[in-house]
Amino acid sequence: MSEVDSVVIDQLGYLGFEVADVAAWEKFATEVLGLVAVDRRDDGGFSLRMDGHRRRFVITPGKADDLSIIGWQVRDEVMLAKVASKLGAAGVEVVESSAERAAERFVGKMIELRDPAGLPLEIFCGPALAETPFASPVVRSGYVADELGLGHLVISSGDFEKTRAFYCDLLGFRLSDRIVADVHGFKADLSFFHTNGRHHSLAFGGPQRKRLHHFLVEARSMDEVGLAFDRALGGGARIMQTLGRHPNDRMFSFYAKTPSGFQFEFGWGGRHVDDATWEPTTYDTISEWGHHPPQFLTPGK
Ligand SMILES: [Fe+2]
Known part of the structure; x- marks a missing residue:
């Protein structure tokens, strides 16, 4: 594979879950997993921190009780453009997210697509980082992230x-x-x-x-x-x-x-x-x- 063709995803950036019982999720995520709830929203949803990123999980109220987003992070806009063009050339339908939508996700730029099983993927660069060091009162040694x-x-x-x-x-x-x-x-x-x-x-x-x-x-x-x-x-x-x-x-x-x-x-x-x-x-x-x-x-x- 030549350097021009090479596409590299850096990491699993975030996951979104649509959940029926938001209160149960907050209790579970904070008290069992030890994650920290942040960015509470008017619809009852919230996000969760586990490291230096502003958030790693997005919890949204809804009936699905399932995974709703898989966010894959790339290093910069150049790589994001490369990923989009490679997917497009292979016939994958790729939507470039609006600035508002990217801001909602706390990322710089983002594209949206589905994998062969129909799972919703967001590929992005420039995730917002947290303004304070991460500390969990439950998982005191922190996470490998x-x-x-x-x-x-x-x-x-x-x-x-x-x-x-x-x-x-x-x-x-x-x-x-x-x-x-x-x-x-x-x-x-x-x-x-x-x-x-x-x-x-x-x-x-x-x-x-x-x-x-x-x-x-x-x-x-x-x-x-x-x-x-x-x-x-x-x-x-x-x-x-x-x-x-x-x-x-x-x-x-x-x-x-x-x-x-x-x-x-x-x-x-x-x-x-x-x-x-x-x-x-x-x-x-x-x-x-x-x-x-x-x-x-x-x-x-
Ligand atoms: Fe596993």
Whole structure:
């Protein structure tokens, strides 16, 4: 690929969720995930901070109870123009957002489009940064975010090759690895993709009930995972997978349900990828240990 053709997404910039119970989301996001609510809006919606960015999650009231925006950040307007022209040349319908719409999102410039499964994407440059350093009263050591992006997400997808071509050939994602495994009686075939040093910012492997299976936030210390697990067990969120470690990104994590029904992964210790030396592999298990369904939490079963 020549330099002229090369398109690079820097990071997962923000996620939007349309949620039925805004109050439950605020309680969950601040008390369980430890994010900080900011920019409250007249419609009852609000945003959430996790690092030096002004906001990383946009919570909007609505019936969908699902992912409503995936925001991918590029380095500048030159790269944004390059991305738009590459997508346009491939026949993807791209809308250049108005200045008002970009300002609403607290970004400099933005384009809007849909991925092959119809998921709404916003690709932008120039995110607003926060005026104060980030501090969470709950997750005191903070999150691994900033230049690595907010975390990762596992999205619903259709035709694998179409989706791979869209994200890799048009948006520059690189394959990290693949997991083909039996997971609690279901055959999983997931592919993981990176766009910076984080092992994966994106993964997919077929359709999901909602637009996303889960999103991940990664804390800076292992104890934060245990503390978050305790908060979930204490009634903050329904555990879906117990503590465990994935073989590919080495993430030590657990999974639980958000108030909208899709899941989150709360983790620590994710490995980094160096494109100069990285060789994609295929794993035959989704977890080295743990990540059991919640009935394993009941003694004697
Ligand atoms: Fe994950």
